[in-house]
Amino acid sequence: MTLSAFLFQAINGLSTASGLFFIAAGLSLIFGVTRIVNIAHGSLYMLGTYIAYSLAMKIGGAVGFWGGIVLTALIVGAIGALIEVVLLRRIYRAPELFQLLATFALVLVINDATLWLWGPEDLLGPRAPGLAGAVEIFGRRLPSYDLFLIVIAPAALIVLHFALAKTRFGRLMRAATQDREMVGALGVNQAVLFTSVFALGAMLAGLGGALQVAREPANLATDLAVIGDAFVVVVVGGMGSISGAYLAAIIIAEVKALCIAIGVVDLGFMSVNFSKFTLVAEFIVMAIVLIARPYGLLGKPQGNVRSVAEPENPIRPATPMLKMLGAVILVLLLALPLMAQTSPYLLVLGTDVLIAVIFATSLHFIMGPGGMHSFGHAAYFGLGAYGAALLMKLAGLPMLAALLAAPLVALIGALLFGWFAVRLSGVYLAMLTLAFAQIVWALVFQWEGFTGGSNGVIGVWPAAPFDKSGAYFLLALACAVAAILLLRRFLFAPFGYAMRAGRDSPLRAEAIGIDVKRIHWLGFAIAGCVCGIAGGLFAFAKGSISPEAISVTRSIDGLVMVLLGGIQTLVGPVVGASVYAVLQDTVMRQTEYWRALLGVIILVLVLAFPQGIAGALSSLTRKLGRKSGGAA
């Protein structure tokens, strides 16, 4: 590699940084004031590209292109305002987790709306009128539009900076970022402030997306790809800091460019292609920054926003009725292979449900009693699945041994990632876990030689006697029952109590000699380990494992299952996972727009049933019990 090639990549990196900056700046502004991490910000960016494309095509010429970009920013800003007024305003006081889920639901809805409006094809916009040419730099041709992008990001940074420093609106925003309750107490209309901040943030995302129209085709996968990058940038730069967002955008883009520039390096015993590790590199940068500076390079610790989540009831051992119910269900499940003679699909569905139950129960273990809202539980599912599949394929392990190894592989991963994750809390923990899951995903996706890349590992079939779906179902059932009972036992033991103690009041827990971080770390490891069983079972049930199966969507599925069942109850994840897995297999397969459907389900859940199914049922029975008790 020559120096000029290297410098060329560095300049290329700067133009990529510009798009990242716009979306990250918007995300950061919104978080600073409203304390909502808007996962749908990538979707607004994506909408920007699509709308700018349509405007440029419909109107045409320089007016259609440049005017279209400005108009797009305004339109996306208006969409942002609409979202804030219709949805977010209702959930500012909801627990963080619900806010994250609600904005994720928006991602799904917007994605399907885009699919419906523009269709599934990639749409490449026109060249930028006036900047269609290229300039020669270091012996290579760089599009002049890229140069324009390099200049516009710092220009926007300066404008934003002065707007924040000098205008009344800017001062209010900065004040609200520091202490929004005080701003409210001073008589500022918070509703208007929040709406305008959200609109401004959305506008920036729309602008960033629109500016990409001449560079990259509009694509339906942009939303999640971009939001991942934007999270990294915002976290590295520091939540709420615009300059931090710019600095971090440059660092991330340059690290990626560097990886590409380095290319293949021969290490003697093996050659490593660094250009394949751009995704991994980005998340490693984030992990390092979070560990060294938990609030980002230019961020400040955020003041606590008082949580208004209703505290949960003390846990009680299962009532005789619950035990009876469990036994009846178990007997029914044991008889399922007999009943399934006529419809073999029932067993496939049943196995899927059991895997989902293990997955959700293990996630609930750290989310509920541990209070750690992991947005990356798919990582341990993936480690288990790939661990089992690769050990069988490459190391020639027999099926049962590979299945036993799955939780161990996941345990190692969870011990490593958990050690970092428990040092953070709240949205930062959510993002770090998400980042770790993305590292795992990127590793299996980009390391083709070992993991099979996007094709995954195939031919992972169970050995006899488990090659029959009935026997495999019973194996999954045994694993699920063992996992549920074991985790339940742990929760009633001192360890589980200590986890809850650390969640309820870290101050008090430390004051009675509990090492909260250590307890939560071990809890994280146990959850990851059990989740690995689900991964292993999944690989053998499907006969293959691919990166798609361990993407961020699986992590989110897990969150929805736990919330659907009710995070504050111990049977919640079992109920939630069963209902959700059946829904997914039946209803959602019927429609092309299943994402939007899922999004709507999540929104209904968040707005109407914050306690989940099991939670709503138990509070209902308690109410009824109280009524009849009063009458008697």
Add this chain to the structure above:
Amino acid sequence: MSVLSVRSLSKTFGGVHAVNEVSFDIGKGEFLALIGPNGAGKSTTFNMINGQLAPDAGDILIGDKSICGLAPRDIWRLGVGRTFQVAATFGSMTVVENVQMALISHAGRILSLWRPAASLYRERALELLAQVGMADAADRPSRELAYGDVKRIELAIALANDPQLLLMDEPTAGMAPRERNDLIKLVKTLVIERGISVLFTEHSMDVVFSYADRIIVLARGRLIADGDAAAIRDNAKVREVYFGTGKTFQEASS
């Protein structure tokens, strides 16, 4: 020998000397009040002793062991119990479970994964609750209790590891006068029975002058008086900080 010795303790926050060369001792069984106007450095001193903050200079000894740089949980293991200014209990547990957790931790069985926690040390926990007059509420969720009762639970928790020293940060903050008096009377009785030393900060002068064996006074980060109730009442400097302007004191000290 003193139970706790504080030696030339100092802490600055960005140029402000929050605590400046403060030294004092607590003898066995002593009920020592730490008072002073707002911003005097009481909380900072307190948080250094309980391990929440690391001192810039000076030393803190429990017996003859320095506890500077130890985490709160390690200090607790040395026999130091604590209650908080804003009472902190585990809201998702019952009252008795709250106390059981402290007992389980004291026995070093926190990492146990098998025996149900609710069955461990229940008798002992009930005894402790009876001592603070909360046995009837044992199986209620702790988050349902009135604030004054939560403070009593905290006291039971703090007594669980048989402490030789009890740190109480404004034990009666947020309580009605009647409750306030009852709680302090209770603490005093328990302390005398068990020979525990207590260091507490307090805003209510009624409480301080009726119950404290000895009083130390902080103002602007410095220790300005140390003595029994009568001595402190007559101390000119103390009167100055409480009744005079802050300005007068600054001139007097510089």
